[in-house]
Amino acid sequence: RRAIPKCDPRLDNEMPSGSDSVMSSRQVYAKDSMDRFGDDLSEVLLSYLSLKDRFITECVSKQWQRVVFTSVTDITEDIVFQNMSDKSFELMVKKCQNVRRVESFDNAFYTNETILPNNCNQLDSVLAVLSVVKQVFGNH
Amino acid sequence: MADNADHIDGDDNEDVRAQQNLIKIKLKSSEGGIYECGLTAAKMSDLVKNMVESLGTDAVVTTEPIILGNEAVTDAALKKIIEWVEFHWDDPPVDHDFEDEKDRRNEELSHWDKQFIDVDDQALLFDVIAAANYMDIKGLVEVGAKHICSKIRGKSCQEVREMLKITNDFTAEEEDAIHKENAWIYAKD
Structure with missing residues (x-):
């Protein structure tokens, strides 16, 4: 199912340690997988969740955990x-x-x-x- | 920035915007398909707007297609995007006043937008969102975001992973620890 190159691999400055090596290598993702989106776009996409839904879904993936709370003001x-x-x-x-x-x-x-x-x-x-x-x- | 461009984009000049939208420009997808789009509508994309303005006069763009090289801009995605901007080009300008911005964020999608973005083919949905992001069409990215968030609402981690085809890269222990940290969210008063 992994066939399509990631389209937005822009890296954030403040990645948690350990994930840098994973993110810097060019990975390919299925087109119907949300894994294809970079952190910046994922953050925008999740910014309309209620606070409750953010906590309930925190453990979806490491990227999700990294971006799901950043838009909470x-x-x-x-x-x-x-x-x-x-x-x-x-x-x-x-x-x-x-x-x-x-x-x-x-x-x-x-x-x-x-x-x-x-x-x-x-x-x-x-x-x-x-x-x-x-x-x-x-x-x- | 050209005076010409400033004049064209004046928010108060609806007539000019309508006239400009009669000018058709060509947009070329990453798959090679070429599609026509009204100039005002196309300029909802900041990427296209900047490209058009860098060309100096609007006349140039009616001949040569604007190439949208990002792989998310497939033929199908570009057709959807043109449909969206052609529907929304005469929307009132977005007010960035803090409270209005907050209200807009909390506002539900219009019926038209809901139907537009409710795409069964998730690969196409994600292409449209990624392409809108690449083309810098903030309103359309917002429609995609609200749609995805409405589908996430009330779902568990595992249900979200299955729906959005996200790979779980946590170990069982890590996942457990997060669940314990957040146990309070499930508490009833």
Whole structure:
């Protein structure tokens, strides 16, 4: 089933270690397989998924895992926060590195304020997020 | 950039856009097929737009076909793409205001777009998406993305792999570990 050369093999700068050798060799993929798409296009294609669907489908493939969270900028879905421990919250934040805004805290048990700044790259945004967290705490 | 091009692409000049679309240019697929397309419609592709503008005058492009060399631009894919741009060329311009952009992203596809993109042949669907990406037609890539995401909705990893023919390159242990990390997503309130 592998017959067609990959059409968009542009490499990202920030590939996880270990995948470089796989990606740099020219691979061929079936035309009806989503494996044919490069990271950039795959990221765009998956950017319309709900946050819930992103977590449910994270383990589809390594490429999928690499790109499925990069387009998450808002975390606003109430369902996400149901029954969520600090540990789970930390893991979630680690995966959504580009998040700018967090809203709708149903459960206010994220007492560890270091979770966000320790795990998000976008520091300004993290501060904004933290202020939201603090504001929510202040109201409880 | 030529003054000519700026004038032609003025958002406020619907008449000019309509007139320009009466000019037919030729687009050549990677398989060699040559297809006619209205100029305004064809310029929904930023790639084609840049090629046309680099040629200086629009008159040149009505004779020589524009060659779309990417292998995803098959005859079938190019025909689909021309169908899409010929339907959408007079859409109102996209507003990039943040809130509007967000609304647009959350908006469901129109009935026409849904029917257009609901292609049984997945190789053709992926050719259309890859070709639209190569030709830099953002609106059409978005239609493809929304379609794929709507099909993924509610499916498990394995169902998604089967549908989109994705190779699972995780070991069973790695997959297990990810499932455990994300177990909270299945919790009911």
